[in-house]
Amino acid sequence: MPKYEVTITSSFAAAHNLRGYEGSCERLHGHNWKIEVNVGSDILDKLGMVIDFRVLRAEAEKVVGRLDHNYLNEVSPFDTVNPSAENIASYLFDEISGAIKDDRVNVTSVKVWESEGSAATYYGK
Numbered sequence: 722m723p724k725y726e727v728t729i730t731s732s733f734a735a736a737h738n739l740r741g742y743e744g745s746c747e748r749l750h751g752h753n754w755k756i757e758v759n760v761g762s763d764i765l766d767k768l769g770m771v772i773d774f775r776v777l778r779a780e781a782e783k784v785v786g787r788l789d790h791n792y793l794n795e796v797s798p799f800d801t802v803n804p805s806a807e808n809i810a811s812y813l814f815d816e817i818s819g820a821i822k823d824d825r826v827n828v829t830s831v832k833v834w835e836s837e838g839s840a841a842t843y844y845g846k
Contacts, residue, residue, distance in 0.1 A: 722761075723763050723829060724762070724763045725763070725765060726829060727759060727761075727771045728755075728757055728758065729776065730756065731756050731785050732755045732782055733753075733754050733786075734753050734754070734790055735751065735754060735788050735790065736750065736752075736791075736792045736793065737750070737752075737793040737794055738750065739803055740794075741803070742774050743791070743809045745773045746802075749792075750771075752835060754835060755772040755833075756781070756785065756831060757831070757844050758777065758781050758831050759829045759831070759832075760772055760821070761827060761829040762826045762827070772821070777821070780821055781807055781817050783820065785826075787790045787815070804806050805841070806817060806834075807837045807841040807843065810832065810842060810843035811834045813833065814828055814830070814845055818845075828845065829843045830842055831843050834840045
């Protein structure tokens with residue numbers, strides 16, 4: 722667990738269906754997804770920050786932009802991987818981790834809400 726952690730939230734709208742699910746979620750439907758990205762570090766930068774919120778938000782928005790207003794089942798990797806909240810959280814974690822160009826900081830978790838009362842969190846490998 723890092724000594725410091727910062728959080729940004731974002732959102733996107735997208736449709737999906739869960740392949741092989743027995744129930745209404747197997748049918749095409751959409752969500753207004755909300756995400757929470759947590760980034761941590763043991764060491765602050767020269768300005769006393771883990772990472773500039775603006776930089777973190779910009780990198781997260783680039784990744785989220787690939788999903789926004791799309792049918793997720795047609796967007797890689799969800800054309801082969803079921804677009805569950807858990808898999809979306811994992812995807813966002815990996816993509817945002819790769820986009821942050823600072824060896825001092827790491828994405829610690831990504832939480833994805835598909836509704837106000839239902840969320841999945843991915844903490845990494």
